[in-house]
Amino acid sequence: MNSYGLWIHGAEVNGETRRTVRVPFDHAPFAEVAEAGPAQAAAAVRAAVQAAPVMRELTRAQRSAILRRTRELLLAAKEEFAVIIASESGKPLREARTEVDRGAATLLFSAEEANRLAGEEVPIDAAANGAGKMALVIREPLGVIAAITPFNFPLNLSLHKIGPAIAGGNAVVHKPASATPVTALRLARLFAEAGLPPGALNVIPGPGASVGPALVGNPEIAMVTFTGSAEVGLAIRAQAGLQRMTLELGSNSAVIVAADADLEDAARRCALGAFANSGQVCISVQRIFVAETVAAPFHEALLAATGRLKIGHPLDEATEVSSLISAAEAGRVSTWVAEAGGAVERSGQATIAPVVLRDVPATARVFAEEVFGPVVAANRFRSLDEAIAGVNRSVYGLQAGIFTKDLADAFRAARKVHVGGFLINDVPQFRADQMPYGGVKCSGTGREGPRYALEEMTERKLICWNIS
Secondary structure, eight states: OEEEOEEETTEEEOOSEEEEEEOTTTOOEEEEEEEOOHHHHHHHHHHHHHHHHHHHHSOHHHHHHHHHHHHHHHHHTHHHHHHHHHHHHOOOHHHHHHHHHHHHHHHHHHHHHHHHOOOEEEOGGGSGGGTTEEEEEEEEEOSEEEEEOOSSSTTHHHHHHHHHHHHTTOEEEEEOOTTOHHHHHHHHHHHHHTTOOTTSEEEOOOOHHHHHHHHTTOTTOOEEEEESOHHHHHHHHHHOTTOEEEEEOOOOOEEEEOTTSOHHHHHHHHHHHHHGGGGOSTTOOOEEEEEGGGHHHHHHHHHHHHHTOOBOOTTSTTOSBOOOSOHHHHHHHHHHHHHTTOOOOEETTTEEOOEEEESOOTTSHHHHSOOOSSEEEEEEESSHHHHHHHHHSSSEESEEEEEOSOHHHHHHHHHHSOSSEEEESSOTTOOOTTSOBOOEETTEESOBSHHHHHHHTEEEEEEEEEOO
16 A cells, blocks of 8 residues: 655645545555644645745746646556546546546646736726726735545546636645545645645645634635535535635536437436446436426436446446445435335445436435435426426526427526526536536535636736826
């Protein structure tokens, strides 16, 4: 096993405790990692505070060059990172490789946005008292940003926070998920090799109960950017005071399959959108509303597409579905499925074979809450308005979609469904890394995607001078 310390001020340091990271599929030990306590968290914040003025003085070109160099190093180490991601998260190796490619794209988009960061002229003389004056708005870094990231995309979701933060000239304290710290610690070393100043990125794995409060509410932290559950996000928001905040929270994404849809295509996409990474994706297809007149053939096509998925060890090249992150999560998902009248097929430590349910009560937890597992439920509808109402009958609103050949119906649904992103003739699990990504209602606040995250991570300052 490889052993990793915390990463603070550009160097590896000891933590308060140590933890063995295990492969979720079979519980095999993979790495040993230091975990931070409040003291190490405070040291990481101090290091970031010291680095913030250095980052602030870097030119746009220098920030962009660091991000581009990190991208080159990441692509050179693609297979190493893919194995790390697959091993600690349980994600199939083929998906882990895709995540590395997406992470490299996120770095490139961040590098480009570093060079595009610009303010604007304010038409100050449009006001009577503005005659003889000129005004500009410039964009300045916030300072220190705390990034708290989940286990399901340990590389790319981290880069969606770290990349734009660096592009904007900020320093970062990163708390990765306890289950998947190795990717983050290895990534920090890439940034250091790429020339990022010491202290500009600090990585402190550790229990959320002790490390989280050391970041949230700390007056030295200018912004908290968090991806995780709605419950934890609401708790963070309650603690944060005047800290700026981006929250990417839960979802139970829905898709509408109209009677005129290409059923084979919709079923194939829904299967992939529901069961990729064992359903542990915020925008996994969880609820399907299918027109009553085509429900039977769609269900058959969905079962057929699901049945073709290969279950196995995450490092097996052929595996398409592996395991959940823990046996406890597999147990929870099994309970929820049983409550809805279904059954699961379990194997190994935390593996659940994909589950397709039909006509589930809207109050069932697998339908009303975020299941975060390989479960999809298909319910019938009679009219588009009924389907739209069903999609909106949720506390979440991250992404949704529709399959139809009717353009008017497609845009009618797009306008009426209350979500942050809507997909036409595709599943809501689609995400391109440069697009604005975020939700409404209990799915959070703020937007990611390097350009949009950079807007959140910089401050507007007005400069006005008398030129008369």
